[in-house]
Amino acid sequence: MKTRDIIQFNNQLFARHRWRTTLLMLCVALGVSAVVLLVSVGESARQYVEREFSMLGSNLLIILPGKKQTSGGGVPFYGTTTRDLTLADANSIRQLPGVRSVAPIIAGTANVSVGPRSKNVMVIGSTRDFLTARQLSIAMGQSLPIDAEQVSRNVALIGSELEEELFAPNNPLGEMLTIDDYRYRVVGVLAVRGESLGLDMRDTVILPVKAAESLFNSASLFRILIDLNGLVDQQKVIEDVYALIKQRHQGEEDITIITQQSVMEAFNNIMVTLTAVVGLLGAISLVVAGILIMNLSLISVQQRRTEIGLLKALGASRQLILRLFISESVMLVLIASAFGLGAAQLILSLANQWIPVLSLATPLWAHLSAVGVAVLTALVFSYLPARQAANVSPVEVLRG
Amino acid sequence: MITLKQLNKWYPSGEEPLHVLKDINLTIAQGDYLSIMGPSGSGKSTLLNMLGLLDVIDEGEYWLEDQPTHQMTEEQRARLRSQHLGFIFQNFQLINRLSAAENVALPLVLAEVPKDQRDAMVKDVLSKVGLLERAHHRPGQLSGGQLQRVAIARAIVTQPKVILADEPTGNLDQTSGHDIIHLLESLNQQGLTLLVVTHDMEMGKRALRKVRMVDGVLSEQ
Known part of the structure; x- marks a missing residue:
């Protein structure tokens, strides 16, 4: 048939x-x-x-405090070490060959209020380089001050949703907001960009890293983002960073470096x-x-x-x-x-x-x-x- | 054309197998018209099934066109069946969802005859049995006599050498029965070998050769 x-x-x-x-x-x-x-x-x-992840750029290294053991398990969200990563560590990394920029990050949650309106949000302390690394842009106003690592200026960038919730219908630029007992002047509003790696940037406050140190009363960094030069040998820089931190932390290799590629x-x-x-x-x-x-x-x-x-x-x-x-x-x-x-x-x-x-x-x-x-x-x-x-x-x- | 030598068949039945065909010897020549008669349960239909290669022989030999069918596999017997044999059943065995023409074409479809050729052959046999105008009717739209004509057309469409008919008039009224007998006889006169199992005395008597089965034993009359 x-x-x-x-x-x-x-x-x-x-x-x-x-x-x-x-x-x-x-x-x-x-x-x-x-x-x-x-x-x-x-x-x-x-x-x-x-x-x-690809928006982060392929030349990005992320340093976490604490050593990830090779016995398995995921990357620790918070470091587990007796030695903190500090702004001084970030500064010394900046001197290494092949490093284009370094963004130290302090992070925590806090209650942000403007008059009777308030909200619990993520507060990030960093520098202008953080905005570049995360491809964040300013919709209104200006970015963080250049000396964010040196001077504790009480200025803040806010996300678009936070602007809506705390200031609408008024213009937030130049207005004050309160985080715990500290007051900050809003100098810029982030352009709308939804979630980024699980962090809703529309609902975030970004402070100069020095100001975040004062706010959280801690010099301990949550992360350091390192942006490398285009043609540099990534592995060589990673080895250099490990060696540098080991030297700075009394011979202890107590950090974990992850690459954008490995996370991806x-x-x-x-x-x-x-x-x-x-x-x-x-x-x-x-x-x-x-x-x-x-x-x-x-x-x-x-x-x-x-x-x-x-x-x-x-x-x-x-x-x-x-x-x-x-x-x-x-x-x-x-x-x-x-x-x-x-x-x-x-x-x-x-x-x-x-x-x-x-x-x-x-x-x-x-x-x-x-x-x-x-x-x-x-x-x-x-x-x-x-x-x-x-x-x-x-x-x-x-x-x- | 057909030679049966010492053919035996048993069916399983309790502890003792039932011996339904006993040492059957029979020779059938091309163009013969043979009626097989006998009481119910005598083995007539079993013999027809053996001749139609529908059932396997337990003992003995069956030669069809000088080919030893008793040594063949099921696939070989199926091929031989489609090439040389045509079947007519008492209850017509037409497929209800197919038209008369499609029922007639079925053996040609199975034999992979090309469509153009197939259509011409179907038209030819339907006109031979006088049903060309009913070609697109389904079995449900035809009378008993017409259904048996479609079945006959299906049996002869592959131009087989032998037609095996099991009670072809059994389900028909007298007039339709006569028509079918005449149709089959005219086919026989055109050279077809006709083997008919029947209870119909008239049809049995009209056959050129008559054999009788009693308790699995065949005797020529």
Whole structure:
């Protein structure tokens, strides 16, 4: 039997059993859509994280206080060391060859108030270089003073959302805000830029690092960001920084240096695993559809025993009967997959239209693997019914 | 053309297998018209199934066109069946979702005959059985006699050498039965070998050769 005839034969069957075919196709289409949608959500999240990191620039080093042990575990959020990283450490790193700029960071949460309005927000103490490293720009007013590392000036930059909540409808520039017992003059407002690596910059106050030292009553740095010159050997600078800090910290190598690349890879691995897991969850629905295919195929074999016997009497081989029944499931799954992929694309484009920031996109491999799993499911789950059909004895079923 | 030598068949039945065909010897020449008669359960249909290569021989030999079918695999027998044999069943065995023409075309589809050629052959046989104008009707829209004509058209469309008919008039009224007998006889006169299992005395008597089965034993009359 030629492929074209098998397709036509199966089409006649589908037309005859419209409801059964529609329900089966609906199941498979839902499964395929689920795989594609879940994978695209995971993949888009991964790409989002990748974009965020790439915005930091590939020449960025991040120094954390405390040594990360090689025995495993993640990068410590807060350092665990008896020796703090200080502004003096940051200054000495700045002298190393290959270093373009250094941004020391002090961070903490505090209550910020303007008159009766107040809010608990993240307060960051740093320098102008921090804004460059994080690609933050000033929407209104000016940046931090040049001497932020030397002089404790009570000036502040605020995020756009904080401006809205504390000052609207007034212009915040030149106005005072209070953080704990300290008063700061607002000199600039950050341009709107959503979350950056989990930190909502719209809801943040940035102070000169010296002023943050006074506010938190601590000279301990939370991080140091190092921006390297373009063509410098990154590994060499890392070794130099380790050596310098070891020398400054009485022979103890008590810092951890992470590169933008290593963080990105770690996140990438996590996101790929997550995407695979959610994709797998979607694939389970395809397996359920497969069980349904098997169930209905078994019923179909019972109902079509006479037809199978007749086909055998007319010269159909066992192999052909096997092929007919398997092809019926595969055809059905392929048609349903096309609908499933179409539906998923429609949902994704609607989601992108409504919430453009999602920028959901499905990689080709997600389409291919969703259809692949669906076809594999059809092959596996239709084999048993097909074998039953192939074993039908024409003598038994054609008896008048 | 067909030679059966010492053919035996048993069916499993409790502890003792049932011996349904006993040492059958039969030779059928090209163009023969043979009726197989006998009481119910005598083994007539089993013999027809053996001749139609639908069932396997337990003992003995079956030569069809000088080919030892008793030594063939299931796939080889299926091929031989599609090349040389045509079947007519008492209850027509048409597929309800297919039109008359599509039912008739089924053996050609299985034999991978190209569509153009297939259409011409179907048209030819449907006109032979007088049903060309009903080609696109489904089985549900046809009478008993017409259904058996479609079944006959399907049996002869591959131009087989042998037609095996199991009670071809069993489900028909007298007039339709006569028509079918005449149609089959005209095919026989055109050179087709016709093997008919029947209870219909008239049809049995009209055959050129008559054999009788009783308790699995064949005797020529």
